[in-house]
Amino acid sequence: MKKLSIIIPCYNEQETVELFIHEMVKVESKVPLEFEYIFVNDGSRDETLRVLKEAAKLKENVNYLSFSRNFGKEAALIAGLQAATGEFVTVMDVDLQDPPELLPDMYQKIVEGYDIVGTRRSDRAGEPVIRSFFAKNFYKIINSISDVKMVDGARDFRLMTRQVVDAILELNEVNRFSKGLFSWVGFDTYYISYENRERSAGETTWNFWSLFKYSLEGIINFSEAPLTIATFIGVLSCALSILSMLYFFLSNLITQNPVPGWPSLICIILFLGGLQLFCLGIVGKYIGKIFLEVKKRPNYIVKESSLDI
Template sequence: MLSIIVPCYNEEESIPYFLEEVNKVKSKLHHELEFIFINDGSQDNTLEVLRQMHQRYPSELRYISFSRNFGKEAALYAGLQAAKGDLVTVMDADLQDPPDLLPEMVRLIETENYDCIGTRRADREGEPVVRSFFARAFYKIVNKIGETEMVDGARDFRLMTRQMVDAILELTEYNRFSKGIFSWVGFDTKYISYENRERVAGETSWSFWKLFKYSIDGIINFSDAPLNIASFIGAISCFGSGIALLFIIVRALLFGDPTSGWPSLVSILLFVGGLQLLCLGIIGKYIGKIFLETKKRPQFIVKETEKNVKREI
């Protein structure tokens, strides 16, 4: 069996197109298919569409609907927990993850003994220049300061063996960053490239600010380098302040204590205060992550599944 996990947020227009495209390559897969759609608190008619699609494909299509929007990471985790297949793939409903790659991905796993076949975009054509710049910068930074290598342009779209999926599910942390988790668990992985594709319908929910916060979470979840930087800044500031204090004392002893210099003194105080706030902010970010982990809150809350429909269609 091949399980296809599809997180959805306001994807009512994309879902029928997605199923149509997957069914086109179904004959080439030679596997029983299992669709698991995760409705992540959509504000449109995504849930109604999933109910209808389940009526059309009762033996193949399952869905899980959250009580509210918990985020894509929670949706991925819920899908991986629910998947029953020997092979499991994660795909977006907007067809930016091309289903026509699935037969080749299955072939590579079954004939070349890979544990995971990942995908990456060959280029960022069609993406805003600023977003592309920051995306490349993120991968460069996280690969330099972190111990887990992340492939530039890698998508969540990947085909995994049951063994790899079970290993991922053993990581029950609340603060999840799937791209890092996929790399952290290891296993033999091969990446295949494809040209960037536009959404088939609807609009993306990922704004620049959401992506920026997501990247910060990725850095914090897989590296303690920011804490080391904060410590380094504190040590340099302390050393610099000591040198400056020694200079002022020597100057006062040799030439007296001039009254000028208040603007520079205030500037130095503001600069040092800013560094302290920066370091406290970095530390606070890590403490906040610890706080969320210790609460032991669930990753998501399920409101409805295909077995427990809340309303009649």
């Protein structure tokens, strides 16, 4: 029997691990695959690791990796992909916002010939209005400035063939944005829509600011548009400055009056200085990414594991 490796990143999820396993057991008999669970403890500060150890003792197909500290979800995803041994691999959230009952339908699509079967939320019920607004506009922006197209509402929850996983593992970049990488590698993809679900227990560690920073990572990793915008702003500011100088010079010749407006001059200087700092910030962000890539630090450090890695 072929194997399905299930990668489950965990950060402070002591309340949801047992619920997740309980729901997944119901699905195991509906999919003709051997299930392999790989929980990745991303430096949790609660009792998540203890719960995972107990689960590993009770079920032989439950495994865990535990990081030395919190490295982030992207690190947990790549660690799980590297540890997976199945012919098929899926990524799921432990809070049950990714419906386990979709797996039989997802596997059926794989059997039909698709390489990736992803999931997407058809609505954002229960999500804060501001977060939904920015999320929708993020997908509009990234799809308009990047060659890699991302599906609005797409989740990390997707079923992939081994060929797809191997292709993703060939991407050795340190700065990772998985939603973009899953799209970048291509392959035949099918999306299944479902209604949004609330967490089964516990509280999310994702707030507006962390999601905003995550969206910036996606834009910078998959588009050079911010650099183009910075260049355009610089050229436009320079042109406006030249026109302003010509205007004040001619005005002084015609009226024979000294150019007034010390406050306006200060405002213009501050405005142009702000634009320069803004553009330097964009350039600096890209240089920072280069700096991290050049150092070639590992994406994560495993402190302990039930797997032989």
